[in-house]
Amino acid sequence: PDEHAARAARARQDSLTKPPGSLGTLEDLAVFMAGWQGVERPRIEQAQALVFAGNHGVCARGVNPFPQEVTAQMVANFNAGGAAINQLCRVAGAELSVVALDLDRPTRDFTAGPAMDEAECLQAMRAGWEAVDLGADVLILGEMGIGNSTVAAALCAALFGGEASDWVGAGTGSDAEGRALKARVVAEGLALHGHLPPLGILAALGGREQAAIAGAVLAARIARVPVILDGFICTASAAPLHAADPAFLSHCLVGHRSAEAGHRRLLEALGKEPVLDFAMRLGEGTGAALALGVLRAALACHDGMATFADAGVSGG
Amino acid sequence: PDEHAARAARARQDSLTKPPGSLGTLEDLAVFMAGWQGVERPRIEQAQALVFAGNHGVCARGVNPFPQEVTAQMVANFNAGGAAINQLCRVAGAELSVVALDLDRPTRDFTAGPAMDEAECLQAMRAGWEAVDLGADVLILGEMGIGNSTVAAALCAALFGGEASDWVGAGTGSDAEGRALKARVVAEGLALHGHLPPLGILAALGGREQAAIAGAVLAARIARVPVILDGFICTASAAPLHAADPAFLSHCLVGHRSAEAGHRRLLEALGKEPVLDFAMRLGEGTGAALALGVLRAALACHDGMATFADAGVSGG
Incomplete structure (x- = not known):
């Protein structure tokens, strides 16, 4: 800065x-x-919101009660203007784009092997990078992907240590049994891939929308566009960059503290204080869009x- | 409701x-x-913001480092559009009115006798009542008055108990010595007036802008207009109503938790969870106006x- x-x-x-x-x-x-x-x-004349969507092979393990088709259904809902993020972008004055990443070709199950190989991960990072409007005054990031709270927990556990169960939460609505299953699945992924360096972890345990968020954060960092990250999954997607060098995230605010249990721990690991704390756990960039309203108020004063x-x- | x-x-x-x-x-x-x-x-088409201003005889005790003329100067600043509340009302879409209450005739020093007699207190309550647009969809309340963090501390100590020092904070910028003086002054006021019933406390220890806020809260309660209270002083102004009957404040949200130390204690006494927590301590209704933005986002979803x-x- x-x-x-x-x-x-x-x-x-x-x-x-x-x-x-x-x-x-x-x-x-x-x-x-x-x-x-x-x-x-500073001014905010042009605020860009990007929501990346992906599907995850680890859903084969039953980590999410919703079917994977919901990812595409929610992308259709975004495009029709019916989701929470549409309303919040309208209120906050952000221009929303949704980038669906090969939804009919999920990543591989990370308990059986790497979710993505390096080429796939870099391709998704590039998609994120290229979606960024480098002339924007601020960039909001969000995600949608059935199963991706398990993916986020795996990324965090691999990057920052602790037990798998420390990072696992209810997601879209897992009960105690579902959370126990998620923790077992994350532990299996850690045993296979936990030794890798940060970008290796992103490829092996992440998904396309996680890699795209990391790519968008990098593009914004280089262009000095300030970023507002959303909740647990979005922040976890940027965390491999932090593990590589904390300076990669110095242009990032975190819009809110999610009710998803791992987010508090993740924010402590990153040394980031969130703008808002509304016990939200929806994703899509909703907490980031709300924080944009606060940012506009701050600049107006x-x-x-x-x-x-x-x-x-x-x-x- | x-x-x-x-x-x-x-x-x-x-x-x-x-x-x-x-x-x-x-x-x-x-x-x-x-x-x-x-x-x-529910909808918010018409959002009203009311800021009441008053001057306080207790300033003769040196409880505030700023001269009392600042109250009128800030009212002029509100009317010229230069204060924080002007910017925040514009961003949040609220129509701001400022009501200055006899600024050239401060209340009396509550350490020498009652700040207001009953007739004066009722007159100020009525001014607050009459300022409310009963057709508004939501009402934001705020205040300005040099010395009124001491007044708010006195109201809270009289209504909810505890030591004077529990309720005293830095206000516009008192140092440790200034806070000790404020606590002594509050304790003197308590010794004289602490035994009174709630509305007696409002008259004897409050100021005109406190009484006006209480009157506005009552008018809104009867018309079922939801209210957003601001920080420590604004919330303390409504607290005598709560002491009389908590149902008087059931239509009130509290916009934010002020950095002024007594506000956390006051919110606990009222059983109110604030919407925001931004370590602000400005008053004017600024925290309430920010919370209106959140309320709009909630209704948009x-x-x-x-x-x-x-x-x-x-x-x-």
Whole structure:
């Protein structure tokens, strides 16, 4: 980030008609955006939202109560405007694109071998990379893929350690028995692939939408487009980059803390404080889209407020 | 609230294309609004924001580092559009009105006698009551008044017990010495007025903007207009009503948890969970206006999402 612009933004915050620091998180968000946009007064004119969808061979193990067809059905719902993310992008003023990645060709079951080989993983990363509008002022990322909370748990356990059960949660609605099955499946995947380096883990345990998110995060990092990650699965998709070098995620906010149990642990591992905490666990980028509304509010204060000098208010 | 409408809204939430409960707080907010508007699909077409301003005799005790003229200067800033609340109302789509209550005639110093007599308190409550647009779909409340974090601490200590120091915080920027002075001043006020019934406490320890907020909350309660309270001072202004009967505040959300120390304790006393927690401590209604954005997002999902049946998604 541009430290000069960030310092100028902090100085501006301290000159505005309020006690210094009294806008809390809103001040930090404005300074963050200033650093990444490289200007004292950052703007959001163009907000891009990208939702990547994929299917997962590990569903053969029965880790999700929903059939895999739901992934394509939900993509159709996104395209028809009927999902939560459509409403939240409209409210937050983000332009939504949905990228379905070979839904009729799921990855392989990672308990039997690598989910993707390197070429497949790089192809999905490239799809994510190429979907990014490098002229956007901010990028929101989300995902859809039946079975991918198991995939996210496997990625986290492989990258950050701990027991498989530490990272497994209810997902779309698994009961205690379902969660126990997910933990066993994740443990089997760890035994096969847990020794790999970060991008090897992404290929062997991840899915196409995870790789696409990682590719989009990289593209945005290079173009200095600030990113808002969503919940557990989206954040886990970017985590292999963090394991490779934490600086790959320095342009990323996390929109919310998911109710999915592993997210709290993952955020601690990444050292990221989420913007919101609404006990949501839907994915699709919904928590990130909500956080965009907060970001817009933060920039509106930063840009539109009078200074003590301008307003003739004493004691500034 | 209309329990029939609330139940219909909850049933609608469970039919929408997402795992039941996965929108967390957003679902609860939609159901809350349905109950108070008495319809399955609540709407926000007209959002009113009211900021009340007053001056306080207790400033003679030096409880605030800013001069009392700042109250009028900030009212001028509100009217010129330069304050944080102006920007946040614009972003959230709320129509802002500022009501300055006899700024050149501060209340009396509550350490020497009652801040207001009953007639003065009722007059200010009536000003609050009359400012409410009874046709609004939601009402946001905020305040401005140099010295009023001391007033809020006195109200809370008198209503809910505990030591004066439990309720005193930094306000606009008091240091440790300033906070110790505030605690001594609050303790003196408690010794004089702490034995009074709730509305007696509002008159003796409160200020005009506190009484106006209480009056506005009452008017909204009777007209079934849902309210979003702001931070510590705004919530404390409504607290005498809660002490009289908790049902007086059943139509009130609290927009955020302020960084002002007493707010956490006050929210626990009221049994209210705030919508947001951004370490803000500005007042003016800023936290409430931010929460309005979340409320709009919640209703957009509630109203705009497809059902499982409509979208042809399996497993609903």
